[in-house]
Amino acid sequence: MQGSYSKDIAHFHIVGINYKKTDAAIRGSFAINQSQYQHLLEDAKAIHMDDVFVLSTCNRTEIYGFADDPQQLVELVCRETNGDCNLFSQLSYIKSGEDAIRHLYQVGTGLDSQILGDYEIIGQIRTATRFAKEHGCLGGFQERLINSVLQVSKLIKNETGLSAGTVSVAFATVRLLESKVPDILNKKILLVGVGKIGRNTTKNIMDYLGVKQITLVNRTTTVAADFAGQHGLRYAPFEQLAEELEAADIILVASNAPEPTILPAHFTNSSSKLIIDLSIPFNVAPEVNDLPHVELINVDELSRIQDETLQMRLQEVPKAHAIIGEHMTEFLYWYKMRKHAVVLKAVKDKLHEIHTKEIQQQKNSAQYNLEDVEAVSSRIIQKMINLMAGKVRKETDKSDQYIAMINDIFETGVNQE
CATH class of the missing domain: 3.30.460.30 (Glutamyl-tRNA reductase, N-terminal domain)
Structure with a gap:
């Protein structure tokens, strides 16, 4: 209900x-x-x-x-x-x-x-x-x-x-990498999370930057394996995430975990990293940005990158x-x-109710004649007129409006001037 x-x-x-x-x-x-x-x-x-x-x-x-x-x-x-x-x-x-x-x-x-x-x-x-x-x-x-x-x-x-x-978060990632990593063809890229955003971003990087040195990691390994097979990329099981984080130069995080899965402990003794967190909520702990050898960028910063097409x-x-x-x-x-249809249906139901009651009353009468349809119809019409007249008498301040509406609906041709 x-x-x-x-x-x-x-x-x-x-x-x-x-x-x-x-x-x-x-x-x-x-x-x-x-x-x-x-x-x-x-x-x-x-x-x-x-x-x-x-x-x-x-x-x-x-x-x-x-x-x-x-x-x-x-x-x-x-x-x-x-x-x-x-x-x-x-x-x-x-x-x-x-x-x-x-x-x-x-x-x-x-x-x-x-x-x-x-x-x-x-x-x-x-x-x-x-x-x-x-x-x-x-x-x-x-x-x-x-x-x-x-x-x-x-x-x-x-x-x-x-x-x-072409303006999207995925393409903004490409623009960012263009400006920050001029030698990107020599860099190892890791994508964590092979959902829609991760796939779109990867495709943009491959199409616009010509990069193929990308490794995929996903909680469900078959998802990563399927996408890697379609595009000639490498994948690794989620259990090897720590090793892959250590080996990567650029890390794209597009997973949908409720809590951060990329932690400062992953980078204690690592080389310099550029991490782009595309996840909401964040899947990279904010403390990672405190590490001097790690640069962390999130989706809000990405969205500020303007394209000439804007x-x-x-x-x-x-x-x-x-x-x-x-x-x-x-x-x-x-x-x-739709609202009018509801009202019209209610009017139809009301007419049907009056009709049914009138017929039943006549059937219960000893004088009822099945062929006397005209008399029954007249009584039904009169009951409807009585209903409308009663409403008009009751709502005196709106009576003129009601009469005008009835006149218009039934197209009586009566001039009320």
Whole structure:
């Protein structure tokens, strides 16, 4: 069962934190992994909130859903994460109704991304909402909204230059390595974590820098072995992580462990290292940066690397907003018509109820004649007129509005002037 607020757009909220007010360390404390996401959805359903989904990426943690009070959404997130709920409330933003809908369009199209036009976010939204739907927590409203956002994202990508050029965290890593490591072809690179971010970063390094001296380490060795086999790279079992860290010159960390797995102890007697932590939460202990022979860079620092295509993307923002505005108007029209459909169905049910009662009363009467349909119909019509007239008499301050509406609906042609 859903709460009575569920169909009221005013009770649709988004609560979240993102890169604009929080650093990666704080975002990491509120990141939600798949297991936590499942528990959160179970908690939501337990309190009859079954139209909810969570978007947790390296740049944001946001929860979307219907609730009497947005604080209910805050509590769902905080119960599953390690962060302080008061801190989340202080740093978070809350949007409701049409503002919440507009925000989702902007997030889904890369307009709200740390790197403008980032197209990866739409895939993350698709994954997050699919998971919510599989667990019974995505209702008709949000499913329709997500489909509209997916469509708009595709249109903006195809019809504007908002996502043109190559600007992403993976490519920012390439730019960083270009500037910091001119002799990179002679360096040994280690990737820890062969998930999507790790794979994309590796592909970018190979494509743009021509590097092939890359070793892959993943908790599930078969994942590393498969990717290594596809691209002619070396892999090693997770049990050999310490040795591989010792041997590498450049270390890319893109794992998703809840706690840091790369520690100062790994580098006590090592050579100089450049470590790039692409993980949220961080998978490299911050104390590693205190070592004089180690340089540690995280995703926030990477995202500050600007590409020349960003200026061109900025020129495309008005076009993107125009496309969003058009499709958001269509979505809101659908929402209003959906509400009208509910009312019309209720009217139909009321008419059916009157009809059934009238027929039953006639059947119970000794004078009932099955063929006297005209008389029965007349009585039903009169009962409807009585209902409307009673409402008009009762609501005297709105009587003119009611009469005008009835006149318009039934197209009577009566001039009320």
